Structure formats: structure tokens, C-alpha cells
Amino acid sequence: MFLLASHLSVSTGFVVGKMAKFSEQRFQTFHLSTSQTLPESSTLMANRYHIQQKLGKGSFGTVYLVRDTKASETAERLKVLKEISIGGLKPNETVHASREAQLLAQLDHPAILKFYSSFLEKEAFCIITEYCEDRDLDWKLEEVRHTGGTLSEPQVCEWLCQLLLGVHYIHQRRILHRDLKAKNIFLKKNIVKIGDFGVSCLLMGSCDLATTFTGTPYYMSPEALSHRGYNSKSDMCCLAHAFQGQNFLSVIQKIVEGPTPSLPETYSPQLSSLMQRMLEKDSAIRISAAEALRSSFIEDSLQVRRCFGAAVQMICFKGEFKGRCIFAMFCQIKMDPGAHQTSGSRPPNRMKDKFSSASLQEQSIGGEREAFQILSVLQKKVHLETLQERSEQQKLSPRERMRIRKLKAADEKARKLKQYMTEKYQENHLLMLEYKSKNVHKVSVDVLKVQTEVVRGSPAAQTKLSKEPSEIMSHQSEMCRSLSEDHMPAIPEDPQAAEAFYCVDEFESCSEADSDGEHDSGGDLPTETSCQTCGQDSDLEALIRHMESVLDGDSEGEDKHIQEKPLLGCLEMGSINRSMAEDRIQRMRE
Numbered sequence: 001m002f003l004l005a006s007h008l009s010v011s012t013g014f015v016v017g018k019m020a021k022f023s024e025q026r027f028q029t030f031h032l033s034t035s036q037t038l039p040e041s042s043t044l045m046a047n048r049y050h051i052q053q054k055l056g057k058g059s060f061g062t063v064y065l066v067r068d069t070k071a072s073e074t075a076e077r078l079k080v081l082k083e084i085s086i087g088g089l090k091p092n093e094t095v096h097a098s099r100e101a102q103l104l105a106q107l108d109h110p111a112i113l114k115f116y117s118s119f120l121e122k123e124a125f126c127i128i129t130e131y132c133e134d135r136d137l138d139w140k141l142e143e144v145r146h147t148g149g150t151l152s153e154p155q156v157c158e159w160l161c162q163l164l165l166g167v168h169y170i171h172q173r174r175i176l177h178r179d180l181k182a183k184n185i186f187l188k189k190n191i192v193k194i195g196d197f198g199v200s201c202l203l204m205g206s207c208d209l210a211t212t213f214t215g216t217p218y219y220m221s222p223e224a225l226s227h228r229g230y231n232s233k234s235d236m237c238c239l240a241h242a243f244q245g246q247n248f249l250s251v252i253q254k255i256v257e258g259p260t261p262s263l264p265e266t267y268s269p270q271l272s273s274l275m276q277r278m279l280e281k282d283s284a285i286r287i288s289a290a291e292a293l294r295s296s297f298i299e300d301s302l303q304v305r306r307c308f309g310a311a312v313q314m315i316c317f318k319g320e321f322k323g324r325c326i327f328a329m330f331c332q333i334k335m336d337p338g339a340h341q342t343s344g345s346r347p348p349n350r351m352k353d354k355f356s357s358a359s360l361q362e363q364s365i366g367g368e369r370e371a372f373q374i375l376s377v378l379q380k381k382v383h384l385e386t387l388q389e390r391s392e393q394q395k396l397s398p399r400e401r402m403r404i405r406k407l408k409a410a411d412e413k414a415r416k417l418k419q420y421m422t423e424k425y426q427e428n429h430l431l432m433l434e435y436k437s438k439n440v441h442k443v444s445v446d447v448l449k450v451q452t453e454v455v456r457g458s459p460a461a462q463t464k465l466s467k468e469p470s471e472i473m474s475h476q477s478e479m480c481r482s483l484s485e486d487h488m489p490a491i492p493e494d495p496q497a498a499e500a501f502y503c504v505d506e507f508e509s510c511s512e513a514d515s516d517g518e519h520d521s522g523g524d525l526p527t528e529t530s531c532q533t534c535g536q537d538s539d540l541e542a543l544i545r546h547m548e549s550v551l552d553g554d555s556e557g558e559d560k561h562i563q564e565k566p567l568l569g570c571l572e573m574g575s576i577n578r579s580m581a582e583d584r585i586q587r588m589r590e
């Protein structure tokens, strides 16, 4: 037995006026003007849905099982089509209904009946939803009643938890069901699914609740019946008609004024107490879905072991829900006689046992997937809660935590940068040392040898010089430096000091001055010009300039210079090919 009270904001006057429309099994069922045109079984709706069979007819329309010819997955091939006549709807109301339908299509929760799409066809508004082969909860409870069977407390808890999660999900999204009752809760592989969402609203366009009232008051909340307005706490469920009466008015009276019924003694006191809190007449003190989910009873029931797949993980559910409400009541259910015998005052935690022993083989694929989704949601909530607790423990404001995070990130960045710079510095230092040793020490020894031979007048050395003038030029420079090293202190490590060092290089100064041919006398002394040139230019530029001055200088000056400076004169004496030299200069420039 299950009771769901929706939050219809209906005035008592209206309720009385609509008594004739009061629909529930033991009362006359009222149907709005639904389409009487039954589609043939071969009918293709929306060029997509093949009608398979009629599932039933409700207050709003006719329900068909259809085959979706465009479904990608086999599991989604069978769907439900609800056909509702829109005879009374104005065009703008139809648009409104379509918009609402789009909104509903966005809901995605295992405990919510999937709403796929809606369309207009043959003056009917059609809704396509998920198919639940185990039908609805009202039907299920009726079956249990007729067979004289019972619903075990763990089973009730399991469905209750799923319902609470589903209701919480929609309430979080500020959606009210408006017609929550056992008939609108469907069953698929033992997972309950809240369905027929806002159908009344979709149908009536304006959502004027006075016109959406279709009958049963069993599930209505006191505030809805006494016209005190409604909120999400008005969605109520229980596994029985908690408030019963001979007629419509007596039922309403009991809901609004009557004492809150209690569960049979076969139920645990915890469940009974939870039900009492859910049926509280004053919505202000009535327990919300979040509170219900946080109750110790639900918490105990949901201490489940997740056994799907290899990972076995304990899930301690400590509801973190902030949603509003569902209220539930369990009564008049004959308790499974063995249910409490072993447990004393506390119910056996069968749900836990059930999840603990569940295996992939034991679960049907669809049900398992959905159960898994529910468990994942719970797990996520627990994770969030843990995080929250941790941050609370740290007693830091979010701003402070953010600042610490930023500082840490900056420190890490600085550390990496420092490391990079150190590496680069070492690399450069090594390169510099290598370059120096290559250009100063290594080469100079060989060149010095050659030059010495040239000075001595060795023909082989002269030939070598004549063949490789540019090489000799560079070597010459190096050699001069090497020679200078004999009389001067070592070249300083510091580049600037080295530049200054080169400025006073005797040989460089002399060669500049001599090549100009302007300073015949006193050529051994460094001139201001040569000093500047040496100091400012790079080695390569200096070399090029040397080469140019040698090649472009007047022969007289050079000859004179040769006589005075036999070392440099050797270059001309070696018959340098001018065009070849120019060619080399060009290449050096490049």
C-alpha cells in the first residue's frame, strides 16, 4: 500500500464541486476528453514509433507500448507513448506544453522515468517515455494485497530511499511533480521511477491547479486541501492510504484534521517514527527529503557494500541533501513474519546484506546499471561531504585556502624557473670555456710554429700561407695574442675586462695603425682609434676589418709596412690572390 500526496492547491469549494471527478479504484474514474481514436497496431507515429500494444488508459490519455524504429540501443527500443487529446488547448498553451516537455526531457536520474520527447500528432499531444515492464507501484501493491503476500521492510526501505533520491533530485531543480502517487511511480527491475511528471501541467497549459484536479485526494497534503498553498513538501508518499474514509469528504477531513496514523507493530520503531515525521500536518516541521535521507534509519539501511565489478567499497551514506521534501508513510502492510525475529528492536540490515552479496550475474543488466548509478550518486555525495569536513577541520575561509593554493603554485613555478636558470647558466659557462680554449690556446700553438718558420724563410710555410690567407689571418691574430701573452698577464675571465685587455693589445694597435699607413712612426704605440675599434667590435668584425684593410690598403704603405714589419709583409710576399681573398671576406661576412 502506498500513498502519495501531491501538492494540489485546491480550494475546498472546488474539491467539493469536483467530487464527481474523484478517481481512484474504489471510486468512479473520471477521464478528461481523451482521444478515442485508437491507432491501429500498424500505425507509425511521428514516422518513428510503431504501436505495439495498448497498456492502459488513465485520466489524461491512452498509453501505448511502442517500438522506436530509430533507437540506437536495443535496450531503448521499447518505449511508451502517451497520447493526450488537446482538443481543449489553445495554441499558446500547446507551445507552453512543448516547452515544459523539453524541460522534462533534461531530467536524468535513475529514479526518474526518462522523458524522451513530445510531439503533436492527429490533434493529440504525444509524450514518449521510458518503458517500465514491471508497471506501476499501485499495480504492484494491489498484486501483493491480492496474493496475501507482504512487502518486507528492507524492500520498503529500498524503494523509499530511491524515491527520496528522485524527489530530492527534482526538488533541487525547482520542479514539483504535482501528481505524485503510487500510479505514477513505475517499476523497472526493482528500481522505482517517478513518472508522469507535470503531465497535468503540460496538459492544462496554464497549470491552473483548479482545472488539473482529477480526482483522488488520498495523496494530497493537508495544506493543499485546506488551500494554504503548497511547496515541495507537499509531495507525499506512503505505502497505504494513510487516511481512509467512506467518501471523498471524510478522506479530506482526516488528512487535514485527523490524527496521524501509525504503522503496525510489526514494523521497526525507527521506520514508524520516520513515517510519523513525514506525515506531520504542519509543513514547517514536517521532515524534508534531505532530513529523511539523513535519518539514522535510512543511514543504517544505506550502509551498503558496493560489489559491482571488482571494487568492493563501503558506502556510508550521510545525506548531504538540501532539498525539500517528500513525506512517506508505511502502514497496513503485513510484515514478513521472519523479518524481525532475529533482530530484536532493530530491523535487520537486509539492504546492506543484499548489496553486499550482489554480483554481476545475480543482477539483470538494466537494473544493475541503474542501481550502480544510484550508488555512484551516493558515493559522490559522501566524497563531497568528506571534502567539506576536511576544509572545515582546517578552519580556513575559502579565500584563505585559495591564497594558500596560489602561493604554493607560485613557489613551485619559481622553483622550476630557478632550476632552469641554473642549468642554462652552467651550460653557457661550459660553452664559453670551450670556446675560449678553442680560439685562444689550441690554435695559437700551431700557428706560432708556422709563423716562426715563415720568419725563418721556410718555402713550405710560405706556400701554406699563400694558399690559406684568411686562415693565416685569423691565426695571425691568435698568434699575436699568444705572443702578447708572453709579456702580458693572462686574459681576464670577465668579458668586459677582457675587452679592456684587448684595447691595450700591442699587436692589434700596431696592425691597425700600420695598415692605415698614416702612422709610419710610432706604430708600436696604440692609437685612440685603434683602441676604440678593438674595444667595440667583436672578434669576427675585427678580423674582417683586418682583412679589408690589408686588401684595400695602398701597396706603397703596405710595402713600407712589410719592410718595417716583416711578419705582416709575409702575406703579400705569399702572392695573395685578391679575388680569392675577397671571396673569403664575403663568405666570412655571410
Ligand SMILES: Nc1ncnc2c1ncn2[C@@H]1O[C@H](COP(=O)(O)OP(=O)(O)OP(=O)(O)O)[C@@H](O)[C@H]1O
Pocket (backbone or CB within 6 Å): 055, 056, 057, 058, 059, 060, 061, 062, 063, 080, 113, 129, 130, 131, 132, 133, 135, 136, 139, 183, 184, 186, 195, 196, 214
Ligand atoms: N512508462 C510506463 N511503463 C509501463 N507502463 C506504463 C507506463 N506509463 C503508463 N503505464 C501504464 O499505462 C496505464 C495507464 O497509465 P496512465 O498513467 O495513463 O494512467 P494512470 O496512471 O493509471 O492514471 P492517471 O491518469 O490518473 O495517472 C497504467 O496501467 C500504467 O501502469
